Amino acid sequence: MSVRVRFAPSPTGYLHMGGARTALFNYLFARKEGGTFVLRIEDTDLERSKPEYTQVILDAMEWLGMSPDEGPYYQTQRFDLYREKIDELLAAGHAYKCFSTPEELEADREKALAEGRKPMYSRKWRDRTDHPEGEPFVIRIKMPLEGTLTINDMVQGTVTVDVKELDDFIIARSDGSPTYNFVVVVDDATMNISHVIRGNDHLNNTFRQIPVYQALGYDIPTFGHLPLIDGLSKRKGSASVQVYREQGFLKEAIVNYISRLGWSHGDQELFTMAELESFFGFDHVGRSSSTFDQDKFLWVNSEWMKRLEPEELAKRWLPYLEDAGYSVELDERLVAITALMRDRVNTMVALTEESHYFFTEDVTYDEKASKKWLKAGGLEGFGALVSRLEQLEDWSASSIEAVYKEVMAEFELGMAKVAQPTRIALTGATNSPSVYDLVATFERDVAIARLQKGLAYYTEYVGDA
Known part of the structure; x- marks a missing residue:
């Protein structure tokens, strides 16, 4: 088969x-x-x-x-077939009409519970033919009365049940509608x-x-x-x-x-x-x-x-960016942002939230980060860094890295003294990818504008301190 x-x-x-x-x-x-x-x-x-x-x-x-x-396929389109099969079971004596009222069924249930038995239908109509005219009824299947049933389940293995545990369950309700197990x-x-x-x-x-x-x-x-x-x-x-x-x-x-x-x-x-x-x-x-x-x-x-190729992931990212209110297109820049940021998150929504600074002009400087990293001793070096990046024509991570190393050596600054102010200027905070890749991933004009604005903020911040 x-x-x-x-x-x-x-x-x-x-x-x-x-x-x-x-x-x-x-x-x-x-x-x-x-x-x-x-x-x-x-x-x-x-x-x-x-x-x-x-x-x-x-x-x-x-x-x-x-x-x-x-x-x-839809079950609601198959009611004629179900009725045909119910009639077939009735005609063959495998099912029967049950006229027990809800009150009778509840009384039987309470009696079984009081006697410590499992509540089951009494089967009082199973073999009767004295059906009352015009009274509502359900149709029940005749379950076997003796023996066991066994299945060889692909997962659970051999499972056997005593048929005494099985009830003559309803296969058609009083309105004629069939039940699930039928x-x-x-x-x-x-x-x-x-x-x-x-x-x-x-x-x-x-x-x-x-x-x-x-x-x-x-x-x-x-x-x-x-x-x-x-x-x-x-x-x-x-x-x-x-x-x-x-x-x-x-x-x-x-x-x-x-x-x-x-x-x-x-x-x-x-x-x-x-x-x-x-x-x-x-x-x-x-x-x-x-x-x-x-x-x-x-x-x-x-x-x-x-695992996905950055271009494919970027394509799938678009709806989430649009839902967040960002107007973006599938281009080289979006693919570059995707490749840069995807290792830092575990969902597409988190990718959107973590990358927000690439898609908005509004950057809010974090006060805690500013207090920790914007110090007077690093201002001159950061100013030189911004000035030299303004003159840089090859806007690539390797060229940007060379500028940073040149400035750090000249002003005797550690990496954090220039990298963290850069992150604050570009993103508002200090939680970001490699600073060289971060700067390179921004469009050149956007990066320069933010660095200039960040330098002004840095200068004012130090002056107010």
Whole structure:
């Protein structure tokens, strides 16, 4: 049988990192096995499902590089099929109408709890035919009454459940709408899904679904239940792909990091998508849960910022700069700024914040830095430095370095005595890259103007001291 896997999100919110990891493992397995990756939108929760969430999920998957081979399919477009299958189960005696009222069900539940038993439906309507006319009812599946059910899970190994733990669950509500554990079986079977790969929180659902497969005469797929991820909460916006993208995480870093949540390949930490497609396999997916480590995630992102070519990183930086209100173009200067600054940060947003002085004319001099570094003994040398840089025609880091060394030797100044006032003049503070590269990365006229203004500030500051 050819491999066919699916990712089936509910459009009730953004694509969270746990869901993205499930999608990725399905995608990688399909690619490794030469199979098909199917996308199904499980939108039967009509109150909470929204088209805008569907679009966000589709956009996130495309951005991450996990576009489906088939789909998206929508459950809301398949209701006729579900009704047909429910009628089929009723006719074959594998399902039944249940007329128990909510009050009766609650009474049964309270009695079970009082007796120390697991609350389960009493099955009082399982074999009855004296159906009351005009009364509301639900439809329940007939679960087996004796024996065990076993799956050979790709991740969890052999798992067995006693059928006494299973309830005759509802497959159609009183309004006729089908329930999740029923429709997912019909969908997976009719879409010829060979492997169902999903989170370990669905393991209990699997044992409810197997009797539905059997009752409908469907082949049972192979299951793989992935370990859960600790440290993520759907109530926190930071858990979604969309928010991490807005915070300046690269798609390569997101894919790389979530691939390592439960899977490993030796000691290797950084992977391209092509490497993941080549290396991935369930023989290296662990059973225990993984922990989402924000610091490790930031490290992976910083490494990918260094891996990309400066021109490509600069291209991806543009939207973040525009969001910050800077009017910039993809040119040699932006590429140079990118190459200079990327090693100092771990997200694209941080890159924008750290590089702000390249894109604004407003420079505010830090008082603490000024007090520490703007001393009378260095003013004459800094003035000479600015004057000689004004005369410099070859605006390159090496030529600028030569001027600095000439001035330091002539005025017997240490590097900090000229470098720190330069940083204050150009950026307002003293936290910046190599001073030679910093000066060279500014446009010549901008650098000279700022150095002149900084010299005036330095002179006034010393005079006021």
